Amino acid sequence: MAEKAFQIAVIGGGPAGYVAAIRGAQLGASVVLFEKDTIGGTCLNRGCIPTKTYIKTADVLNEIRSASQRGIKNDPNAVVDMPVVKAYKDQVVRQLTSGVAALLRSNRVTVIKGEASLVDEHTILCNGASYQADSILLCGGAKACSIPIPGIEDPNVLNSTDILEITELPRRLAIIGGGVIGCEMATAFRGFGSEVTIVEAADRLLPMMDRELSEALAPCMEKQGVRLMLSSQITRIENAGSSSRILCAGGDVVEADKILLSVGRTTDTSCLGALAGRLAVENGKVLADEHLRTSIPNIYAAGDINGKLMLAHTAFKMGEVAAENAMGIHRSINLSAVPSCVYTSPQAASVGITEAEAEAKYGAASLKIGRFPFSANGRSLASGETEGFVKVIVLEKYSELLGVHIFGAQAAEMISEPASLIASEVTAEEAADIIHAHPSVSEAFMEACSAALGRCIHLPAKH
Structure with missing residues (x-):
């Protein structure tokens, strides 16, 4: 009953x-x-x-x-x-x-x-x-998730829940996985003062995002003092009492007081x-x-x-x-214009498809790529946050916005506008015509759309 x-x-x-x-x-x-x-x-x-x-x-x-x-x-x-x-x-x-x-x-x-x-x-x-x-x-x-690495049961290995409960800052933190959680935790704990190493099996950080974002993030993290070990295969983890070591194929060894296992969910x-x-x-x-x-x-x-x-x-x-x-309302879910954000320093954010996906689907000759650096944006200069860029991918035939990828201090806030425009099927030409507040970082998106169309005012002329 x-x-x-x-x-x-x-x-x-x-x-x-x-x-x-x-x-x-x-x-x-x-x-x-x-x-x-x-x-x-x-x-x-x-x-x-x-x-x-x-x-x-x-x-x-x-x-x-x-x-x-x-x-x-x-x-x-x-x-x-x-x-x-x-x-x-x-x-x-x-x-x-x-x-x-x-x-x-x-x-x-x-x-x-x-x-x-x-x-x-x-x-x-x-x-x-x-x-x-x-x-x-x-x-x-x-x-x-976990992965079958010998020694993964080491008490110094933490998951993404465990690490949020520690009350003692590890002097050396190793992070297994260079995806979203791994990169964000590296940003936080490096800022706190830990020595941080990321061990990633792929050849780049954030392997699911546009390659330019990955290539922009890596040197920024290294500049902040994060050690990156890309294309690294872990063979085992060994406990050394209060610390542990990660052994990789090829002989590389990472010594750490705590190890964050961050390989997805x-x-x-x-x-x-x-x-x-x-x-x-x-x-x-x-x-x-x-x-x-x-x-x-x-x-x-x-x-x-x-x-x-x-x-x-x-x-x-x-x-x-x-x-x-x-409740009887006929409604469907559309996931074609969902933004993804990574809260590193600087941040990375994307909506739509990557350049590689666009090339595979439409061919490189059908695309126009527009880029605008934050170093040319007045608000970014005034704020001292000039690292990064906005990149737009446009299908030339219809001026269709296929993807927008942002690397910069305010990327996670900025991505909502291109997400809204892509969902509403607004073209790059229409986006370039929207008057944006000045000075604002969001102007960089408008400028990138203009750059894709060959009419950006605030970039040097191409001859």
């Missing part, structure tokens, strides 16, 4: 889950949300928010250290108090998670703390009680329960169509669990779409 029946049941209280619960409630549904940990999921508790809090702290430290260049007299030997750094991060996280919990209460969503799993198409089991729902939304999220499908063999799953990801509907019509999968695009902002939108479809 079911304890209570609801129109919508949501498993997982991360970005997809809590948004889905609130949207369902807005549409008049009775909603129950199950969360086994803390509302907010990885993003608020162990991902986006705490990492960006650390990165901002590192930014403040770096600004203090370089303030004398602007005529400010201070102590350039500023250091971090790691317990206070962590406490500040925890306070930010608590404020946001409690805010989300308040939003759920205000929308009369029933929240059950516990690990939930499917019993059948309409029944969920949690804490020994069963719950019925007309529609079920699976928002189980993802968990950190994988879907968490533990909520499937009795339907694990019935719901269609491919490579560990719950298959869902453009409406987020799974192979069982009344069950939806939103966010990381479906593996479509494992970003918090896509999870937000998927949660909305899944809830609306569960």
Whole structure:
């Protein structure tokens, strides 16, 4: 006998889950949300928010250290108090998670703390009680990956959750993986004062992003003192008591007090329960169509669990779409213009396709590439943040914006404009005609569009 029946049941209280619960409630549904940990999921508790809090702290430290260049007299030997750094991060996280919990209460969503799993198409089991729902939304999220390296169980090896809990700054930090999390944590801990080494198997950092962004980031990180070991294959990890060493093919050795394993995330499908063999799953990801509907019509999968695009902002939108479809609104998800951001120093951000992807699809002769450096942007010069550029990829025949890639101090904020324009099918010519505020860093995007069209005013003429 079911304890209570609801129109919508949501498993997982991360970005997809809590948004889905609130949207369902807005549409008049009775909603129950199950969360086994803390509302907010990885993003608020162990991902986006705490990492960006650390990165901002590192930014403040770096600004203090370089303030004398602007005529400010201070102590350039500023250091971090790691317990206070962590406490500040925890306070930010608590404020946001409690805010989300308040939003759920205000929308009369029933929240059950516990690990939930499917019993059948309409029944969920949690804490020994069963719950019925007309529609079920699976928002189980993802968990950190591991890799089969001998010695990976070393107590000095931390995952991306563990490293946010340490209260003693490691003198030497080695990071396995040069993807988004690895590069962001390198930025934060190098700013804090750790000696940081990134060990990456690929030949470049951020291998999923446009190559120019990777090639621009690497020397900036090295200039900041981060050691990069690219194209490095790890053979084993050896414990040396309070420290450890990473051994690589070819004889390279990295000595470290702590090692961060940062090799990506994988879907968490533990909520499937009795339907694990019935719901269609491919490579560990719950298959869902453009409406987020799974192979069982009344069950939806939103966010990381479906593996479509494992970003918090896509999870937000998927949660909305899944809830609306569960309530009879016919809506699909479009992931063609989703921005990706890396909060390094400088930042990297992209939307659309890379130059290599555009060349493969259309041919290099069909493309126009426009670039504008921040060193030619007035606001960037005034701010002392001249590193980087905006790059636009344009299909010449239609003046179509295929991709925009930004490397610079404000890249993550700037990328929203090109994302909006690409989603709205605005052409590069139209984007170049939009009047931007002056002085602003966003002018660089307009200038890059103009450069692709051969009409940029603020770059030297090409002869």
